[in-house]
Amino acid sequence: DTAVSQTPKYLVTQMGNDKSIKCEQNLGHDTMYWYKQDSKKFLKIMFSYNNKELIINETVPNRFSPKSPDKAHLNLHINSLELGDSAVYFCASNQVGPNSPLHFGNGTRLTVT
Template identity: 90%
Template structure:
């Protein structure tokens, strides 16, 4: 069983469109994250969501919004896609508390044309 799964794995879309990336974890974790990895391979934290508390990286445009229907899911919605949004997006999850490790999904490669 895949611990953290994302769909789709690849997403090609046109500028201005709205798209969503789904993430599910079956580890029973309390906290889920979204990361963006750009072409230079820098991993940037976008959101952290724990017990209905959302922590937002202030540099993330408000076109990006996470939605959590339940504890096992944290989906990423992106409105009005721009060329600069092209990147690989990773979902991750971890238990709350110290000495916890984060488990990452395989990533979603988003290409905006």
């Protein structure tokens, strides 16, 4: 009964390919996020959705496109993968409101060769 689950855990692909990462949360939260963690462990927010609506869209190449079919799911599709996209991608969720911590999934390690 994992609270925030991501698939796949590992993704190895070649430059130029298109890939997707899926995320689901069973916490009943109304907000979901995608974070990117680089090799130096820095966590950078990419997107945030609240009740299926995009509310945060940081400076991310438009090759990255999030999709939220419902408030329990937030998927990330990446077109034309580049070497620099190699990182660990974390999905997270919380309930909008004060003192509401993020709950993270266990990450998807993307390696682009």
